[in-house]
Amino acid sequence: MDFADFADRVAAIEAEPADLEVTSLVADLFVDAGADLPVVARLLLGRVVPAWDSTTLDVGPSLCHEALARAAGPNVTADDVADRLADAGEIGAVAESLDLDGQQGLAAFGAADPEPLTVSAVDSRLRDLAAADGAGSHDHKVEVLFGLFNRADSLSARYLARLVLSEMRIGVGEGIVRDAIAEAFDVPVAAVERALQVENDCGAVAVRARDEGVAGLDAAELVVGRPVSAMLAQAGTAVDALDAWESVAVETKFDGARVQVHHDPAGDTRVFSRNLEDVTDALPEIVEFVAGIDVPVILDGEALAVDDAGDPLPFQEVLRRFRRKHDVARMREEVTVEFRAFDCLHVDGTDLLDAPLLDRRERLADVLSDGLSPLAVVDDAEAIADHEAAALDAGHEGIMLKNPDSTYTPGKRGQNWLKRKPDVETLDLVVTGAEWGEGRRANHLGTFLLSARVGNGEFATIGKVATGITDERLAELSDRLEPLIREQEGTEVDIEPRVVFEVGYEEIQASPTYGSGYALRFPRFVAVREDKTPAEADSLERVERLVGERS
Numbered sequence: 002m003d004f005a006d007f008a009d010r011v012a013a014i015e016a017e018p019a020d021l022e023v024t025s026l027v028a029d030l031f032v033d034a035g036a037d038l039p040v041v042a043r044l045l046l047g048r049v050v051p052a053w054d055s056t057t058l059d060v061g062p063s064l065c066h067e068a069l070a071r072a073a074g075p076n077v078t079a080d081d082v083a084d085r086l087a088d089a090g091e092i093g094a095v096a097e098s099l100d101l102d103g104q105q106g107l108a109a110f111g112a113a114d115p116e117p118l119t120v121s122a123v124d125s126r127l128r129d130l131a132a133a134d135g136a137g138s139h140d141h142k143v144e145v146l147f148g149l150f151n152r153a154d155s156l157s158a159r160y161l162a163r164l165v166l167s168e169m170r171i172g173v174g175e176g177i178v179r180d181a182i183a184e185a186f187d188v189p190v191a192a193v194e195r196a197l198q199v200e201n202d203c204g205a206v207a208v209r210a211r212d213e214g215v216a217g218l219d220a221a222e223l224v225v226g227r228p229v230s231a232m233l234a235q236a237g238t239a240v241d242a243l244d245a246w247e248s249v250a251v252e253t254k255f256d257g258a259r260v261q262v263h264h265d266p267a268g269d270t271r272v273f274s275r276n277l278e279d280v281t282d283a284l285p286e287i288v289e290f291v292a293g294i295d296v297p298v299i300l301d302g303e304a305l306a307v308d309d310a311g312d313p314l315p316f317q318e319v320l321r322r323f324r325r326k327h328d329v330a331r332m333r334e335e336v337t338v339e340f341r342a343f344d345c346l347h348v349d350g351t352d353l354l355d356a357p358l359l360d361r362r363e364r365l366a367d368v369l370s371d372g373l374s375p376l377a378v379v380d381d382a383e384a385i386a387d388h389e390a391a392a393l394d395a396g397h398e399g400i401m402l403k404n405p406d407s408t409y410t411p412g413k414r415g416q417n418w419l420k421r422k423p424d425v426e427t428l429d430l431v432v433t434g435a436e437w438g439e440g441r442r443a444n445h446l447g448t449f450l451l452s453a454r455v456g457n458g459e460f461a462t463i464g465k466v467a468t469g470i471t472d473e474r475l476a477e478l479s480d481r482l483e484p485l486i487r488e489q490e491g492t493e494v495d496i497e498p499r500v501v502f503e504v505g506y507e508e509i510q511a512s513p514t515y516g517s518g519y520a521l522r523f524p525r526f527v528a529v530r531e532d533k534t535p536a537e538a539d540s541l542e543r544v545e546r547l548v549g550e551r552s
């Protein structure tokens with residue numbers, strides 16, 4: 002499929018306001034995609050590689066501006082592109098407005114490939130770009146993007162630019178892709194959903210649905226070494242749990258970082274973070290800990306930092322490891338990280354996603370004798386309160402209440418896992434802006450503008466945080482956020498939404514000051530959530546719920 006045809010179809014999808022119609026248009030596109038089906042399915046979600054692969058294109062705005070300017074010809078500079086972006090507000094409109102003239106551009110710049118740009122050419126060039134690393138990678142990336150923009154017509158440029166900056170925003174989310182696969186190939190939505198959870202790649206699942214139908218979808222299996230999304234929890238109380246289930250599995254809620262451990266005694270051990278990033282090198286203790294397991298396993302659990310007495314330390318200690326991977330040996334001497342396993346997804350060729358929690362826990366105990374998170378099955382509120390008090394006394398964050406009969410549903414924030422924490426409230430919010438500091442802090446960004454997620458790549462501002470940040474941490478945050486600056490006006494900057502802050506606050510108030518209609522009172526910085534992407538930040542819906550609960 003030519004990329005220009007794909008871009009036409011995407012423009013029609015973007016212009017359609019009704020979800021059902023969007024699903025049908027996407028389904029039609031899937032039917033027509035032929036051999037390009039897996040790539041088309043991923044591109045619609047703004048992905049080049051499957052969701053289980055955390056490789057990113059790592060293209061920042063300035064790199065993209067440089068490539069666009071080169072493709073636009075000698076009269077346009079990267080600064081011009083940035084200026085146009087300030088006016089237009091989104092990169093797709095800018096790319097489209099540059100009138101990149103496809104094949105004429107080729108002649109003008111002497112590019113080697115006279116073929117029209119196809120979907121598969123874009124895919125392979127962007128994979129090549131994603132693999133570029135180290136010295137010279139900047140220039141290589143500009144070169145690859147220039148080559149693509151140079152062969153693109155205006156509409157193609159619009160979607161290419163959005164794709165490389167992870168801003169597809171065409172109103173197509175995972176739910177629509179799931180429903181469209183079902184509609185296109187006449188298979189049940191539930192079967193598609195299940196295969197997506199297991200395989201974590203909409204491209205591969207679309208092909209299964211088309212080529213093998215329900216049987217193919219049902220045959221999707223976990224692969225040791227390929228991460229799946231983690232099952233998530235909702236906030237809940239003992240009463241919620243006892244109302245919903247006959248008995249309750251109570252576990253300690255460890256204040257660490259979620260890890261999924263894939264161990265193959267005949268091969269490799271890999272550790273993945275909650276956003277599926279490979280963090281194996283940052284956590285050698287965990288690799289060593291599971292080294293003795295003599296069958297292939299996929300384990301779910303928490304990486305917990307402990308002090309010399311074995312007592313838990315705050316989760317920031319573990320997250321620091323994810324960030325500074327090259328200092329691991331030194332950091333390991335300073336802080337010990339231990340593994341607490343609480344679930345088991347696969348043992349020795351058998352997937353356990355559909356097994357009840359207590360059965361999975363039995364299998365877990367078969368393969369691991371140490372490092373298990375304790376679990377008690379109880380049926381009264383008093384026993385739950387006792388467990389909570391004991392967990393808090395021991396310095397843990399709270400307790401988890403789980404339905405003993407529940408299956409493991411990857412990526413779902415369902416009602417089968419409830420988290421119960423004392424009322425220390427924090428929100429995970431996306432940094433979308435900042436202000437330069439004053440005086441001693443003039444070289445650093447000092448105040449950070451925070452936003453809640455409103456859906457499909459959009460964010461609404463809700464407050465500013467400047468409190469709770471040490472000078473050292475401020476320098477670190479500045480280094481981190483400066484490359485993400487999109488625009489500057491006076492001392493205020495607009496920042497690409499990439500980094501998530503955990504922020505404490507006293508109260509949430511209705512307020513016209515911010516786009517969300519709410520403002521945090523007394524916000525204070527707690528940590529950078531290295532393990533969360535903006536898509537996993539707290540939503541405005543959650544904020545509204547919190548406000549509702551309080552009033």
Ligand SMILES: Nc1ncnc2c1ncn2[C@@H]1O[C@H](COP(=O)(O)OP(=O)(O)OP(=O)(O)O)[C@@H](O)[C@H]1O
Pocket residue numbers: 231232233234235252253254255256257258259303343374401420
């Ligand atoms: N025994 C346990 N069982 C399940 N999850 C646990 C357990 N102990 C600690 N956790 C952590 O609690 C998280 C569950 O809460 P949730 O799914 O809401 O994630 P979260 O948004 O990171 O929440 P939080 O910030 O409260 O940890 C898990 O992702 C995991 O990291």
